[in-house]
Amino acid sequence: MSAYRSFVQLGLGLWTTLRQIGRGASTISYPEEALKLPPRWRGRPALTRDPDGDERCVACQLCSAVCPTRCIELQAGEREDERRYPVSFRINFSRCIYCGFCEEACPTLAIQLLDEFAFSTEHHQDFIYEKEALLIDGTGKHPHYNFYRHAGVALHDKDKGQGSNESPPVNGRSNLP
Amino acid sequence: MKRVFYLDGQTVPFTSGQNVLEAAIAAGMARQIPYFCYHPALGSLGACRQCAVKIYPHDDKHPPRVTMACLLPASDNLQLATVDKEVHTEHREIIELLMLNHPLDCPVCDEGGQCHLQDMTVQTGHAVRRYSGPKRTYHDQDLGPLVYQEMNRCITCYRCVRFYQDTAQGDDFGVFGSRDRVYFGRLEDGPLESPFSGNLVEVCPTGVFTDKVFRHDYARVWDLQQGPSVCPHCAVGCNTMPGARLGTLRRVRARHHPEINPHFLCDRGRYGFRYVTAAERPVQARLHGARSRQDVVLRQVAMRLQEGRSGFLGSPREDVQSNLALFALADCLHAPFAALSSPWMEALAQQCMALPQAPTLSDVETADHLIVMGDLGGVAPMAELAVRQALRNGAQLTVLASQPTPLAEAGDYRPTRPSALPDLITGLAEDVCLQGSRRPVILAAAETLGPAGVHALRKTLARLPANARAGVFQNSPNLFGAAYFAVDGHTARLQHALRQRQIDHLLCLAADPLGSDWGAGTWRSLVPGLQGATVLDMVDTDTVRAAEAVLPTAAFPERDGFFINYEGRIQAFAQVYRREAPVLHPQENVNSFPAAAGGQMHPLGPPTPQYWLGRLAELLDIVKPWQERLAFYQHFLCPISPHPDSPGVLLDDALRARFEIAAAPAAAPVGTEDWELDLFHWYGGETLADAAAELQSLAPARGLRVSADISAPFATLSGPCGRLRLPVIPIVGMVAGVVALDQEGFAELGLYPGEAVQIQWEVAS
Numbered sequence: 019m020s021a022y023r024s025f026v027q028l029g030l031g032l033w034t035t036l037r038q039i040g041r042g043a044s045t046i047s048y049p050e051e052a053l054k055l056p057p058r059w060r061g062r063p064a065l066t067r068d069p070d071g072d073e074r075c076v077a078c079q080l081c082s083a084v085c086p087t088r089c090i091e092l093q094a095g096e097r098e099d100e101r102r103y104p105v106s107f108r109i110n111f112s113r114c115i116y117c118g119f120c121e122e123a124c125p126t127l128a129i130q131l132l133d134e135f136a137f138s139t140e141h142h143q144d145f146i147y148e149k150e151a152l153l154i155d156g157t158g159k160h161p162h163y164n165f166y167r168h169a170g171v172a173l174h175d176k177d178k179g180q181g182s183n184e185s186p187p188v189n190g191r192s193n194l195p
Numbered sequence: 196m197k198r199v200f201y202l203d204g205q206t207v208p209f210t211s212g213q214n215v216l217e218a219a220i221a222a223g224m225a226r227q228i229p230y231f232c233y234h235p236a237l238g239s240l241g242a243c244r245q246c247a248v249k250i251y252p253h254d255d256k257h258p259p260r261v262t263m264a265c266l267l268p269a270s271d272n273l274q275l276a277t278v279d280k281e282v283h284t285e286h287r288e289i290i291e292l293l294m295l296n297h298p299l300d301c302p303v304c305d306e307g308g309q310c311h312l313q314d315m316t317v318q319t320g321h322a323v324r325r326y327s328g329p330k331r332t333y334h335d336q337d338l339g340p341l342v343y344q345e346m347n348r349c350i351t352c353y354r355c356v357r358f359y360q361d362t363a364q365g366d367d368f369g370v371f372g373s374r375d376r377v378y379f380g381r382l383e384d385g386p387l388e389s390p391f392s393g394n395l396v397e398v399c400p401t402g403v404f405t406d407k408v409f410r411h412d413y414a415r416v417w418d419l420q421q422g423p424s425v426c427p428h429c430a431v432g433c434n435t436m437p438g439a440r441l442g443t444l445r446r447v448r449a450r451h452h453p454e455i456n457p458h459f460l461c462d463r464g465r466y467g468f469r470y471v472t473a474a475e476r477p478v479q480a481r482l483h484g485a486r487s488r489q490d491v492v493l494r495q496v497a498m499r500l501q502e503g504r505s506g507f508l509g510s511p512r513e514d515v516q517s518n519l520a521l522f523a524l525a526d527c528l529h530a531p532f533a534a535l536s537s538p539w540m541e542a543l544a545q546q547c548m549a550l551p552q553a554p555t556l557s558d559v560e561t562a563d564h565l566i567v568m569g570d571l572g573g574v575a576p577m578a579e580l581a582v583r584q585a586l587r588n589g590a591q592l593t594v595l596a597s598q599p600t601p602l603a604e605a606g607d608y609r610p611t612r613p614s615a616l617p618d619l620i621t622g623l624a625e626d627v628c629l630q631g632s633r634r635p636v637i638l639a640a641a642e643t644l645g646p647a648g649v650h651a652l653r654k655t656l657a658r659l660p661a662n663a664r665a666g667v668f669q670n671s672p673n674l675f676g677a678a679y680f681a682v683d684g685h686t687a688r689l690q691h692a693l694r695q696r697q698i699d700h701l702l703c704l705a706a707d708p709l710g711s712d713w714g715a716g717t718w719r720s721l722v723p724g725l726q727g728a729t730v731l732d733m734v735d736t737d738t739v740r741a742a743e744a745v746l747p748t749a750a751f752p753e754r755d756g757f758f759i760n761y762e763g764r765i766q767a768f769a770q771v772y773r774r775e776a777p778v779l780h781p782q783e784n785v786n787s788f789p790a791a792a793g794g795q796m797h798p799l800g801p802p803t804p805q806y807w808l809g810r811l812a813e814l815l816d817i818v819k820p821w822q823e824r825l826a827f828y829q830h831f832l833c834p835i836s837p838h839p840d841s842p843g844v845l846l847d848d849a850l851r852a853r854f855e856i857a858a859a860p861a862a863a864p865v866g867t868e869d870w871e872l873d874l875f876h877w878y879g880g881e882t883l884a885d886a887a888a889e890l891q892s893l894a895p896a897r898g899l900r901v902s903a904d905i906s907a908p909f910a911t912l913s914g915p916c917g918r919l920r921l922p923v924i925p926i927v928g929m930v931a932g933v934v935a936l937d938q939e940g941f942a943e944l945g946l947y948p949g950e951a952v953q954i955q956w957e958v959a960s
């Protein structure tokens with residue numbers, strides 16, 4: 019009885035195998051062949067630019083605070099018009115686990131996870147990417163967002179009250195009702 | 196009996212006079228009641244309407260009602276609830292109203308991470324913005340180099356103006372406008388004039404007022420290394436909390452001390468810390484003005500010491516252990532030692548030490564009769580703030596000064612020549628007003644009083660009722676610690692040895708005898724006998740620039756130590772951070788950590804004075820006796836070392852009692868037609884704070900302050916040690932016949948406050 023059942027199952031297995039003949043290979047020869055990754059794939063983070071081409075990051079340090087492996091380190095600086103930017107920004111990719119928390123925390127959509135996930139070097143210190151290596155030229159996944167257009171602070175090309183959804187500055191001296 | 200009320204069924208203890216919110220915060224139950232306008236130092240106002248609780252009356256006639264916790268006096272067995280639908284609605288809707296116009300600024304707002312508004316918004320669960328209309332905006336003002344304004348973020352809690360106008364009694368900041376346009380700022384752009392302006396940063400619960408100095412070198416609070424420290428800029432010894440990151444000091448905030456500074460700091464204490472990051476700060480050992488390797492410099496200094504022709508000079512600017520270590524080294528080498536730079540200062544320190552226990556600043560706040568002598572606010576600003584609190588409580592204030600100081604304008608100003616002070620003080624013993632008051636307090640700027648004045652003060656106190664207290668203030672943090680070594684004539688002996696060419700090398704610990712220390716004129720005249728000086732210091736001074744060898748020392752937040760403040764309170768400060776090569780600051784790298792002589796980067800900051808002195812003891816082969824002596828003196832002076840987090844311990848009375856025999860110093864007589872000197876002291880000025888660029892950009896012009904009837908543009912003063920030509924600054928209300936000069940000027944002339952001076956007025960052409 020049990021011998022008969024074994025034969026049937028053997029046969030079924032063989033049939034499953036035979037069915038695949040002619041369908042072609044489903045593995046690809048990575049890395050020679052590129053992977054087709056979904057757009058929400060979590061690879062290494064990069065710093066993007068806003069639609070005006072200026073760097074998005076305002077050095078708020080939320081990404082470095084939320085990072086579970088503490089691999090982001092940055093120092094804030096100020097430009098002439100008091101716009102905040104990171105003087106230095108470094109990520110240690112030998113510690114980054116591609117969790118995407120930084121992307122989630124970033125209020126300016128500056129830091130975004132790319133699809134690059136496998137890279138190798140000969141030395142550990144080569145995994146420490148400085149700002150020059152992190153800052154890319156495009157807007158990444160969010161082509162339209164520009165944090166400074168929504169914030170209340172003034173910049174060289176934007177005075178108080180010129181942000182989106184802002185009324186012109188009030189006269190703080192007026193006692194009129 | 197312990198008095199309690201009930202909040203959500205939990206018992207909350209309270210003391211009489213407390214309101215419900217205050218008691219709940221003290222009991223650690225602040226999470227139940229969100230609030231904005233209440234502040235422990237500013238009290239309740241009821242402006243924000245955020246702190247709602249529901250009160251259940253004891254009788255049946257009144258229904259339960261929602262009321263403001265900060266305006267509700269705590270009383271026995273009150274029944275209160277916050278877990279209630281109406282209370283929740285109020286909390287939720289008020290915060291939503293406050294957030295209607297709030298900008299989307301958190302990522303670029305320096306308050307983020309320490310923002311009361313953020314905390315309360317999260318606490319009340321207001322997460323989604325429903326209002327989509329346009330937001331109100333304001334233009335901002337430039338309020339000077341210390342405080343940054345961003346008015347859009349205001350929630351009109353009025354804390355700033357209550358602090359500035361009520362607590363600090365400043366009059367150049369206020370509230371303008373009406374309805375939803377109220378504006379908190381100055382009438383016109385310009386630096387805030389109050390010496391306490393930096394506290395706006397701490398009282399404002401939002402990011403309207405933030406620290407402008409911190410802003411330029413910003414780091415989020417969660418990244419800061421913080422630790423308990425003590426302000427090194429004057430004798431008050433306010434408790435501070437410096438914050439550092441990546442081996443650089445970024446900011447200083449107030450740390451709670453119940454009796455000295457429960458909440459606030461003066462601007463010198465808050466912004467003076469920049470001496471630590473000043474580009475001129477010596478951070479590498481120097482020999483003959485050129486950077487050199489530590490061991491080379493140490494060997495050179497050890498060689499000098501070995502010759503046996505060295506003198507040692509300590510300083511009230513250094514902490515207790517460093518002075519002790521220097522004293523112990525001098526002792527081992529049988530070399531002359533002095534802790535203070537002039538015999539006059541030595542006498543002054545002795546007299547200060549002999550005074551009976553001084554009042555704490557919280558005692559000053561509860562005084563009902565105050566007599567202030569000299570420019571108290573210029574020397575010790577927080578003492579002025581305490582006097583102002585007493586004034587608010589209805590105290591009577593008399594100011595005996597030669598200049599119309601800000602405090603003089605707030606009280607009864609009696610224009611007084613400094614030389615007349617000792618006699619006036621003696622006369623106070625018969626003052627009926629003083630005799631009759633409950634808590635009379637006399638406060639003075641030590642230097643204006645001089646040794647004779649402080650001596651007279653002690654005699655007067657002995658004749659006044661026991662409730663009368665007195666405190667004298669000076670602008671170095673450790674005068675009492677240094678005064679301990681100020682045994683009769685040490686400084687004179689050291690100067691004599693130099694004059695007689697018995698010694699030709701001076702080892703100075705944070706002393707500036709060739710620059711602006713008291714008595715510097717005398718030292719400068721002794722320079723020809725000096726083969727070389729070695730300086731251990733943390734700021735760039737004239738002596739550092741002239742020295743043969745410079746051994747840079749760690750700044751106070753970079754090490755542990757003790758200061759003894761004006762009350763004789765021994766307070767410990769802890770190392771907050773380690774100065775390191777700041778990898779992320781390219782410009783710092785160039786300035787502070789240049790390649791050493793050997794071509795290497797120095798990874799660590801300068802070591803402590805004890806380290807340097809220990810190394811010298813090693814090279815001289817006297818480590819063991821040095822250590823033994825050091826341990827002995829330390830045990831003798833402060834047998835119990837207080838913990839940095841503790842309120843400190845008071846110096847033993849027996850130690851102070853031995854100074855009571857110090858003789859009454861004779862003051863040089865001043866004729867009525869002589870020009871007499873008084874000290875002018877700006878609130879931000881002090882040797883360390885002088886290296887803080889942002890603060891110093893506010894410093895008043897240097898000059899000779901005289902009464903307004905003098906019209907000469909320039910004057911030349913001559914004293915025993917030199918001449919000085921200064922522009923004349925006429926001051927309305929100043930006593931005729933008195934000229935006020937800064938400490939550097941005194942150092943140049945070799946004169947002291949209350950002494951006569953020769954003046955040549957230049958006639959306007």
Ligand code: SF4
Nearest residue numbers: 075076078079081124
């Ligand atoms: S969270 Fe975004 S804006 Fe903030 S520091 Fe990181 S990358 Fe920059």
Ligand code: SF4
Nearest residue numbers: 300301304307310402
């Ligand atoms: S004040 Fe507070 S809530 Fe407002 S922007 Fe600044 S950090 Fe955010």
Ligand code: SF4
Nearest residue numbers: 349350352353355399
């Ligand atoms: S500026 Fe700050 S302290 Fe002043 S009312 Fe506005 S939120 Fe309150």
Ligand code: SF4
Nearest residue numbers: 426429432433464577
């Ligand atoms: S009063 Fe003196 S000790 Fe206090 S903060 Fe000001 S300078 Fe520092």
Ligand code: FES
Nearest residue numbers: 241243244246265
């Ligand atoms: S804290 Fe009570 S009304 Fe503002």
